[in-house]
Amino acid sequence: MNTIQLKNALPDVFSEVRDIKSDIWRKDVTFEKGKTYLIKAESGLGKSSLCSYIYGYRADFSGNIFFDEAEVKNIKRKKWDKIRSKHSSLLFQELRLFPELTALENIRLKNNLTHHKTESEIDSMFDRLGISDKKDQPIGKMSWGQQQRVAIIRSLCQPFDFLILDEPISHLDDNNAKIITELIHEEVRAQHAGLIVTSIGKDLPMDYSQILSL
Amino acid sequence: MNLVWKLLKQNISKGQFAGFFIANLIGLTIVLLGLQFYLDINPLFSEKDTIMKRDFLVLTKQVGIYNTLNPQASGFSAEEIKNIENTSFATQVGAFTASRYKVFGGISTNQGGFNTEMFFESVPDDFIDVKTDRWKFSPDDEFVPIILPKNYLDLYNFGFAEARSMPKLSQSVIGMVNFNITISGKWQHKEFKGQIAGFSNRINTILVPESFMKWANENYGEQAVSNPSRLMVEVNNPADPNIASFLKKNNYEVEGENSAVSKMSYFLKIMVGIVIAIGIIICALAFFVLTLSIYLLLEKNMEKLRNLRLIGYAKSVVVRPYELMAIGMNLAILTLAIASVLVIRIKYSDIVRNVWSEFEGSDIMITLIAGICIFLLLSSLNIVIIRRKVK
Numbered sequence: 001m002n003t004i005q006l007k008n009a010l011p012d013v014f015s016e017v018r019d020i021k022s023d024i025w026r027k028d029v030t031f032e033k034g035k036t037y038l039i040k041a042e043s044g045l046g047k048s049s050l051c052s053y054i055y056g057y058r059a060d061f062s063g064n065i066f067f068d069e070a071e072v073k074n075i076k077r078k079k080w081d082k083i084r085s086k087h088s089s090l091l092f093q094e095l096r097l098f099p100e101l102t103a104l105e106n107i108r109l110k111n112n113l114t115h116h117k118t119e120s121e122i123d124s125m126f127d128r129l130g131i132s133d134k135k136d137q138p139i140g141k142m143s144w145g146q147q148q149r150v151a152i153i154r155s156l157c158q159p160f161d162f163l164i165l166d167e168p169i170s171h172l173d174d175n176n177a178k179i180i181t182e183l184i185h186e187e188v189r190a191q192h193a194g195l196i197v198t199s200i201g202k203d204l205p206m207d208y209s210q211i212l213s214l
Numbered sequence: 215m216n217l218v219w220k221l222l223k224q225n226i227s228k229g230q231f232a233g234f235f236i237a238n239l240i241g242l243t244i245v246l247l248g249l250q251f252y253l254d255i256n257p258l259f260s261e262k263d264t265i266m267k268r269d270f271l272v273l274t275k276q277v278g279i280y281n282t283l284n285p286q287a288s289g290f291s292a293e294e295i296k297n298i299e300n301t302s303f304a305t306q307v308g309a310f311t312a313s314r315y316k317v318f319g320g321i322s323t324n325q326g327g328f329n330t331e332m333f334f335e336s337v338p339d340d341f342i343d344v345k346t347d348r349w350k351f352s353p354d355d356e357f358v359p360i361i362l363p364k365n366y367l368d369l370y371n372f373g374f375a376e377a378r379s380m381p382k383l384s385q386s387v388i389g390m391v392n393f394n395i396t397i398s399g400k401w402q403h404k405e406f407k408g409q410i411a412g413f414s415n416r417i418n419t420i421l422v423p424e425s426f427m428k429w430a431n432e433n434y435g436e437q438a439v440s441n442p443s444r445l446m447v448e449v450n451n452p453a454d455p456n457i458a459s460f461l462k463k464n465n466y467e468v469e470g471e472n473s474a475v476s477k478m479s480y481f482l483k484i485m486v487g488i489v490i491a492i493g494i495i496i497c498a499l500a501f502f503v504l505t506l507s508i509y510l511l512l513e514k515n516m517e518k519l520r521n522l523r524l525i526g527y528a529k530s531v532v533v534r535p536y537e538l539m540a541i542g543m544n545l546a547i548l549t550l551a552i553a554s555v556l557v558i559r560i561k562y563s564d565i566v567r568n569v570w571s572e573f574e575g576s577d578i579m580i581t582l583i584a585g586i587c588i589f590l591l592l593s594s595l596n597i598v599i600i601r602r603k604v605k
Contacts (some may be wrong), residue, residue: 057524077529085526096521098221109217110525158526 001067001087001161004031004054004194009063011046023212024050026063033161036188036195038203041214047198048093050214051166054196055090056080085114089158093166093198095151099140103131103150106139107157114158125153128179145171152180156187162194163187169202181205218522222535225514230507234500235543241496242551242588246581248489250555251562253576255482269479270341271457272417272469273298273445289441294464303449303457308338309442310419311427314435315399319408322394329394334360335419336427341446348411351426358395359411361421367413385413399434417446418469444469451480501592504543505599508536512603519604533600540596548589555581 006029010020020026024039025046031037041047052058053065056072065072067083075083084090097106104122111117117125126132129149134142139150148171155163163184169177181204188195197204198214275288290298290309299307313334320329342349348359371382383391393408414421449457461468512519522532559575566573 055524081523081526081528084524090524092524096524098518098521100221100224101217105217105220109221109522112217113526154525 001083002033003066003068004162004196005029005066007064007066009053009061009065011049012060012062013049014046015062022214024214029212031162031194031196033194034192035209036206037197038206038208038211039196039198039214040203040211041198041200043200045214047200047214048166051090051093051164051198054162054164055088056083086159088162088164089155089160091151091155091163091165091168093170095147097139097147097151097154099138102136102138103142103146104135106150107154110154111157116158117156122153122157125156125183128183129153130176130179143171145173145176148172149176149180152184156183160191160193162196164196165204166198167200167202168197168204170200177202177205216535218527218532219535221518221522222515222532224518225511227507227511230503230510231543234504234507235547237503238497238500238544238592239547239550239554241493241498241500242547242585243554244493245490245497245588246493246551246555246585247558248486248493249584250559250578250581252482252486252490253580254559254563254573255566256479257576269449269451271447271449273447273461273466274443274469276465276467289443290445291441295442295445297464298445298447301456301460303451303460304447305450306340306448308341308446308448310444310446311336311424311431311442312440313397313427314431314437314439315397316434318396318398320394321391332420334422334427334430335444336422336424337417337446339424341448342421348409349423351423351429353429356407357392357409358406358422358426360393360408361412361414361417362410363418363420364413364415365418388413397430397434399436402434404434419444497588497592501595504540504596508540508596508599509603512536512600523605529601529604533604536600537597540600541593544589544593544596548585552582552585 006024006027008026008028010025014020014025022045023029039047039050049058049061053061053072056075059073067075067087098109101109103126107122111122123132126135129152131146131149134146134150139147142150148168152165152168155165165184168184169180172180184195184204185206187193197206197208273290275290277288295307295309298304317332317334318329319332321327339349342361348357351358367383367385367388374380375382388410389412391410393410395406395408396403397406398404460466519532523529556578559578563573563575
């Protein structure tokens with residue numbers, strides 16, 4: 001997968017709104033592999049909707065979204081399974097971790113599927129993000145900031161052409177944001193992937209190829 | 215432990231599944247037990263007799279003063295036979311043919327022997343289901359196969375042999391004994407060896423093959439041909455109330471306990487049908503409980519299933535634990551149900567043997583196959599339900 005292309009796309013909820021000032025909705029936008037994008041928006045402008053369209057779990061939009069040549073609305077369920085484990089990775093704004101499992105089990109659940117990282121690589125990511133002492137703690141007992149870091153590790157445990165981060169550092173301090181930026185930058189560069197980050201104010205500090213406002 | 219299973223086993227209600235398990239076990243056991251019992255017991259009403267499984271009535275006319283004075287009237291005329299054939303309940307009518315020649319039969323043993331005058335009758339071969347290929351005759355044969363009423367054997371075993379301290383004879387031993395038979399008429403006679411081909415509970419006469427009867431009547435028959443005094447009627451349903459009213463209207467009688475046996479067999483079928491139906495209803499209810507439990511479980515875990523799908527797990531992988539769980543439970547139920555049937559069967563076999571010493575029981579195979587079919591049906595329904603529920 002080399003490009004994600006939006007052609008005149010608009011969430012159905014905005015179909016009544018006449019004058020939309022957006023760099024994305026009702027425009028032709030192309031996200032390319034190897035480049036980095038920041039999408040800035042106030043809340044309520046369809047940030048998470050955009051992520052869900054690109055990740056194939058909602059389709060309540062008009063217009064078209066293409067992965068290379070393929071229309072996302074035509075992609076079959078099995079193909080999505082493959083996309084979600086090999087071609088694109090999403091950090092959900094609501095994280096979608098499993099509170100019954102420990103932090104490490106949450107990571108393994110993903111890595112058992114992709115076999116992308118070794119145990120020691122996972123350990124070192126926990127170390128770098130400063131939560132190695134929380135590895136065996138159930139997710140339900142961790143703070144949101146800690147959960148966010150676990151979810152970031154999980155999103156890196158797979159090969160991807162595009163990494164999509166929906167408000168990755170909303171509950172993290174600047175120091176942690178810096179460490180996460182480094183980690184993500186390394187991974188994206190190593191996989192020569194595209195990066196799409198959304199933000200409602202607190203940006204992941206990085207030099208972006210393009211900044212769009214929603 | 216498999217992490218997917220660790221996640222998905224959350225919210226499993228042990229109580230609900232235990233309820234399903236017990237209910238379905240009871241239901242399936244009743245279904246299979248009913249089936250097995252029917253298969254085991256059915257021969258008592260059908261195959262044991264040499265006259266076959268189909269339902270027969272033997273009709274005679276009521277004996278009254280009129281018949282006594284006028285022998286012709288006690289037979290069935292061609293018109294009367296036609297009438298019976300045309301009724302709704304009769305599927306086939308066969309007449310008894312009486313011998314029109316003299317018959318002497320006897321046994322000679324080392325201790326002496328006895329001889330007696332006797333008679334033969336025959337019915338069309340189609341009405342006879344003897345499990346040997348001996349039920350045939352050609353004029354060159356030295357042997358004549360004979361079917362005797364079971365009463366005769368009982369009379370010998372429990373009356374004559376008892377009183378004279380002679381050995382009792384089983385059906386198989388009798389089958390090896392040869393009788394001397396002499397038929398005579400038209401100033402000639404011929405000797406045969408009679409061989410018992412079987413015993414009948416239903417037909418109270420001494421039967422020989424129709425081919426023999428025809429040949430003997432032609433060559434030795436002296437008396438005039440008379441109307442048959444007894445008819446065999448094959449009926450599609452012995453409990454049909456039309457039969458009773460028809461018989462009453464025409465002053466016909468049903469001979470012996472034939473109709474009682476048929477009715478018992480019919481009632482057995484009804485009873486087993488009811489029992490199996492109850493079992494099926496219990497199974498269906500249990501299946502309903504399981505379906506609801508699975509729905510509830512899936513509903514409670516829908517968020518987890520959805521998130522698993524979103525991190526890249528295929529549908530087949532996330533539904534597999536539930537499918538395996540359903541199949542596992544059904545398999546355990548099948549195994550236990552079949553085990554229960556086998557145990558209960560041993561118990562009831564003993565009881566049945568008290569009244570029917572030749573009880574052998576039929577094969578367990580049909581019951582086994584029925585159980586496996588129910589298992590496959592339930593399991594595939596479970597799988598369909600699970601796959602439909604999870605998107």
